[in-house]
Amino acid sequence: MSAPNKSYDPVEVEALKPEEIERLRDEALAAFAAAGDLDALQEAKVAHTGGASPLALANREIGALPPHAKAAAGKLVGQARAAVGKALAGRQAELEAERDARVLVEEAVDVTLPYDRVPAGARHPLTTMMERVADVFVSMGYEIAEGPEVEAEWFNFDALNFGPDHPARQMQDTFFVRPAEDGRGAGGAESADGESGVVLRTHTSPVQARALLDRRPPVYVVCPGRVYRTDELDATHTPVFHQIELLAVDEGLTMADLKGTLDHMVRSLFGAGMKTRLRPNFFPFTEPSAEMDMLCYVCRGESVGRPDRPCRTCSSEGWIELGGCGMVNPRVLTACGVDPEKYSGFAFGFGIERMLMFRHNVEDMRDMVEGDVRFTRPFGMEI
Numbered sequence: 001m002s003a004p005n006k007s008y009d010p011v012e013v014e015a016l017k018p019e020e021i022e023r024l025r026d027e028a029l030a031a032f033a034a035a036g037d038l039d040a041l042q043e044a045k046v047a048h049t050g051g052a053s054p055l056a057l058a059n060r061e062i063g064a065l066p067p068h069a070k071a072a073a074g075k076l077v078g079q080a081r082a083a084v085g086k087a088l089a090g091r092q093a094e095l096e097a098e099r100d101a102r103v104l105v106e107e108a109v110d111v112t113l114p115y116d117r118v119p120a121g122a123r124h125p126l127t128t129m130m131e132r133v134a135d136v137f138v139s140m141g142y143e144i145a146e147g148p149e150v151e152a153e154w155f156n157f158d159a160l161n162f163g164p165d166h167p168a169r170q171m172q173d174t175f176f177v178r179p180a181e182d183g184r185g186a187g188g189a190e191s192a193d194g195e196s197g198v199v200l201r202t203h204t205s206p207v208q209a210r211a212l213l214d215r216r217p218p219v220y221v222v223c224p225g226r227v228y229r230t231d232e233l234d235a236t237h238t239p240v241f242h243q244i245e246l247l248a249v250d251e252g253l254t255m256a257d258l259k260g261t262l263d264h265m266v267r268s269l270f271g272a273g274m275k276t277r278l279r280p281n282f283f284p285f286t287e288p289s290a291e292m293d294m295l296c297y298v299c300r301g302e303s304v305g306r307p308d309r310p311c312r313t314c315s316s317e318g319w320i321e322l323g324g325c326g327m328v329n330p331r332v333l334t335a336c337g338v339d340p341e342k343y344s345g346f347a348f349g350f351g352i353e354r355m356l357m358f359r360h361n362v363e364d365m366r367d368m369v370e371g372d373v374r375f376t377r378p379f380g381m382e383i
C-alpha cells in the first residue's frame with residue numbers, strides 16, 4: 001500500500017491516476033488474452049484480480065481520499081475492475097470450451113474396434129443348477145458323496161438288485177468299458193471283486209451302494225454327478241448327462257419322510273406353494289417305487305382343462321415329471337451290509353438337464369453340450 005494521502009487529492013495519488021488505472025486494466029486484459037490454457041489463466045487471474053493485484057491495491061487507496069473525491073475514483077477503479085472481470089470470465093469460457101472439445105477428441109473411445117480381452121469365465125448353468133439342488137440338502141445336514149464315472153458293473157447293477165437279464169444291462173443301453181471276465185458277458189458279475197465288468201455308470205444310484213459300504217447308518221447323502229447312456233444326441237437326449245441322487249438310511253424312515261423331503265426340495269427350488277405327487281412305478285432298488293412329479297411352477301396346475309390358458313412348460317398337464325424315487329429295497333441294504341430289520345431308507349434321483357430345460361425354457365438339449373457361450377451367457381456369472 002502507498003503512503004497516506006496527505007494532500008487529499010485523488011489525482012495526486014499515483015495509483016489512482018486515470019492513465020494508470022487504464023494501463024493496469026489493459027495489462028490485465030492482455031494477460032488474459034495471452035493465457036494459452038486454464039492453468040495460465042488461473043495465474044493471470046491471481047496476478048490481476050487477486051488481493052495483492054495492482055487494481056486491488058488501487059481500490060484500497062480510495063478509502064484514504066477525501067469524501068468528494070471518492071466517488072470519481074471509485075467509479076474509475078470500479079469500471080476497470082468490471083472490465084477485467086468480464087474479460088476474465090470470457091477467456092475462462094473460451095478456454096473451457098477449447099478444453100472440452102479437445103477432451104472429446106482425445107478421449108473418444110472407438111466402440112467399433114475389435115476387442116482382444118478374454119472375457120471372464122463363468123461356470124456352466126448345469127453345474128450351478130446341480131449345486132443349487134445339492135445345497136438344499138447340504139443345508140439340511142446331508143453330506144455330498146461321490147463315486148467314479150467308470151464304475152464296476154456290480155455297483156451299477158448287481159448291488160442295486162438289477163437281475164442278470166435286466167434290459168439295462170444290454171449293450172444298446174450301457175457303455176461297457178470291459179465286460180465281465182468270466183465269459184458270461186454283461187450281466188454275469190456277482191460280486192465287487194474282480195469278476196465284475198466295468199461300465200460307464202448309467203445313473204448316480206451306484207453311489208448309494210458305495211455310500212452305504214463306506215459308512216454306518218444313519219446315512220444322509222446327496223450324490224450329484226455325470227452319467228452315460230448309449231443315446232444319440234438329439235433335442236431331448238444326450239449320451240452324457242447329469243443326475244442328482246439322494247439317499248437317507250436311518251431307523252424308522254417311512255415314505256412320509258420321502259414325501260416331505262421332496263416337497264421341501266421343490267419349495268426351496270421353485271418357491272412357496274410348490275408340492276410333489278407320487279405315481280406307482282418300478283425300480284429294482286426301491287420297493288415300493290414311484291415316479292415323482294412336481295406341480296408346474298408356471299401355471300400351478302391352472303392350465304389343466306383350460307384350452308384358453310395353455311401352459312407351455314407342462315403342456316397343460318399341471319405336473320412336471322421329475323424322476324424316480326422309493327423306499328430302499330431291503331435287498332440293497334443287505335447287499336451293502338445294512339440290517340433291513342433295523343434300518344429303512346428312502347432314495348430318489350433325477351436328471352439335471354431336464355430340470356434346467358423346464359426351469360429355463362431350454363428347448364434343445366444340444367445347446368447345453370455344445371459349449372457356445374451365446375447359450376451360457378444369459379445365465380450370468382453365478383459363482
Ligand code: DAH
Binds near residue numbers: 323
Ligand atoms: N437311477 C434311476 C434312473 O436313472 C432313477 C432313480 C429312481 C433313482 C428311483 C433313485 C430311485 O434313487 O429311488 O432312472
